[in-house]
Amino acid sequence: KSVQALATFFKIKPEEILVVHDELDFKPGVVKLKHGGGNGGHNGLKDIDRVIGKNYWRARVGIGHPGDAAKVAGYVLNKPVTDDLVEIERSLDKLLKNFDMLIAGDFANAQKVIHTS
Template structure:
């Protein structure tokens, strides 16, 4: 397997439409476009599939533990397929970016994101790729939990979907080592 793509979110119908599931939405869109089905893999505790894009074999992982326990399922699937951490792309919601914005980033802090915090812990490093899908910020830190676990407005969801589409459009460049080109295109919005 050439790359593991891990989309962060919370499992279950209660969370399916919430902003915190932008990582899930992204990988579900990718799987749908490829005609692939995500299936529960109990050994890794994630919805998973493999697909081939641009001559590469990709693994998709949607952890089915809650956000603050995302690291275990991602690490388990990566270990099974012998994917090194530098070949893992973590896709997650980002409060610090407005809806409609997406950014590719290597490494950095978790910024209070519990999914990233857990991945940092299980990987033992912050050095891995992230695709940050902007969901906007509620304006005050005390409102963050309710906001990320809330359902976006129709306008916000449309913008988030547009950012996901732009992200998937640059994915072939990114996965084939043309990270500068992917970032330049994605970051020009």
């Protein structure tokens, strides 16, 4: 609901929104940009999809997987181990270093740079 409230107040179209979220399917340190598509079961994305649709950008930041589906909830809600945290911070730095391209709407080049560096 917060995303919808901000988008409505500032008159931001869904395709102009970038949501940064954790991604269990990627190793820590991996970051990928994606436009639209499914939510992969991510509860936060499900909520956003319900209120603004799926036509928004996502920065999927890898956090790794605990290896056991029963441990996922605790894993995502707790602080990462030090080595993983270092890699996650590096991936966020990579995203921020290319943020000017994202703000300018140059997502294709941002994807190329972020996905290959």
